[in-house]
Amino acid sequence: MSWEVTIEVVECGSPSTHISGAHIISGTLDLGYTDSYGQRIIYDPIDLYEWVILTISKSGTAVCDPTDPDHHPGYITKNYTIHQNMDGTIQTVCLTLAPLPDCNGTGGTDCFIVTATTGSSESVEVNRMRQLRERVSAVSRLGAQLIDVIYGEYKQFSPGIAAELVQDTTAREAVLQIVVRPLFAWYTLAGTLAFDQADQKAIGQAKQDVLNACPQHSGGMTIITLLEAIRAGKELPEYTPQILLDLVPRIAHLRFASWAILDPLIRVWRSITDDLNVTDEVAQWLASAPLEALSLPNDPEILDEELGMLASFFEFNPIVRPQLGERLLTAWPDTAVALEHAGFLSQAPTREKE
Secondary structure: OOEEEEEEEEEOOEEEEEOOOOEEEEOOEEEEEOOOOOEEEEEEOOOOOOEEEEEEEEOOEOOOOOOOOOOEOOEEEEEEEEEHHHOOOEEEEEEOEOOOOOOOOOOOHHHOHHHHHHOOOOOHHHHHHHHHHHHHHHHOHHHHHHHHHHHHHHHHHHHHHHHHHOOOHHHHHHHHHHHHHHHHHHHHHHHHHHHOOOOHHHHHHHHHHHHOOOOHHHOHHHHHHHHHHHHHOOOOOOOOOHHHHHHHHHHOOOHHHHHHHHHHHHHHHHHHHOOOOHHHHHHHHHHOOOHHHOOOOOOHHHHHHHHHHHHHOOOOOHHHHHHHHHHHHHHOHHHHHHHHHHOOOOOOOOOOOO
16 A cells, blocks of 8 residues: 655745755655645655655755855755655655855865765764764774874865865765765764664664665766776776866875775775675775774773774674784784784784794
């Protein structure tokens, strides 16, 4: 038996302002745009799902030129869940008007790529990424150091690209669909696996969100080829979008940003096109984290605590720990015993007697 719900999108603070042209998607499924009354009927024709998570967005236009008569900053993207028990009802969802981004390329947080594509520094994606960053930093000094280095590299290229995106609606939507949402889904799954390993329902949903994150019509193999070329610093084909051509010299040589952005993007797209186990892909990615390039804690107790916390992140797939452990041992040869205690080595290597 089918069920349907009418979504009515209005402006928060001004409920009489109906938002036409609001884009509604669910994973990779494009559910269309709201009409002139701000409404869109969402239906499940075969009663396949009990509930569905919708992502509702409305991009701005000419956001860097307030004097333009068509100027509108757009709205902050919002997720909204509809249930089978809402059948036949009208559900009103309000979107908050997005603040104007800083378009001067000065490096402020409003110029970051995720902010530019989602429409606000307070979007769902930005807030959840910020929460994950704070969660990791709160429990791991090495994790916090890694994040700081990644953001330091990210700031080298993100503001300039973001300034371009806020002025180009087509490019902004493409980057949102091909880069930002897959990355957001990937980091959500990685955080869930690392911190909420006992919550199988949350893990299952996060895995499905990753598999739903990449638009099926976008040419996965072509995107993978481009991303791998960017990571390798190779010359890109002539058909490459200009925004990616601009990205190449800014990120190809950045080790930490490449690991944090390009590697997971390739793994997301490959997980879908090659039907890979996305949980294993996350484990392999975490095990390749360039932690050996960071500063080693001097205090033995802090080191043991740090390695123990890092080891706990791999409880969902502990078999990959030695991959990271061997690299850490090479970089930090005096940490063999601590690495063994944490589970990164099967046995601490012994030194030959002189």
